[in-house]
Amino acid sequence: xxxxDGIASGPFWVERLLDGSRDGEMTAMRATLDPGVRTHWxxxxxGQLLYVLSGVGLAQRDGxxxxxxxxxxxxxxxxxxxxxxxxxxxxxxxYVSIQAFRDGTAVHWLEPV
Numbered sequence: 001x002x003x004x005d006g007i008a009s010g011p012f013w014v015e016r017l018l019d020g021s022r023d024g025e026m027t028a029m030r031a032t033l034d035p036g037v038r039t040h041w042x043x044x045x046x047g048q049l050l051y052v053l054s055g056v057g058l059a060q061r062d063g064x065x066x067x068x069x070x071x072x073x074x075x076x077x078x079x080x081x082x083x084x085x086x087x088x089x090x091x092x093x094x095y096v097s098i099q100a101f102r103d104g105t106a107v108h109w110l111e112p113v
Contacts, residue, residue, distance in 0.1 A: 007109050010037040020101050027106045032094045038086020041110040045102035050075040056091035084113045
């Protein structure tokens with residue numbers, strides 16, 4: 001299915017792998033982004049694990065440098081840490097993300113990058 005509008009610079013595809021909905025339950029999804037598509041700034045109340053499946057991606061923590069990530073790389077974003085991730089300009093990017101619910105949500109979407 002398509003990701004909701006307004007959370008990235010362009011459309012991308014998601015496949016739900018785990019569908020938690022209560023505090024402490026995990027959610028997981030596989031996302032596939034076309035070249036140049038990146039998420040808006042966002043945070044996760046209990047953190048997020050990102051595992052890169054294919055392609056070349058970019059990720060940035062608020063105030064930090066933009067880092068390149070490739071297939072097999074793993075990134076951990078701490079609870080409430082503002083960050084974004086997306087496909088590099090020349091490569092599609094696919095990843096699995098895992099995050100947990102707290103206070104009814106697993107993500108807080110913010111402004112575009």
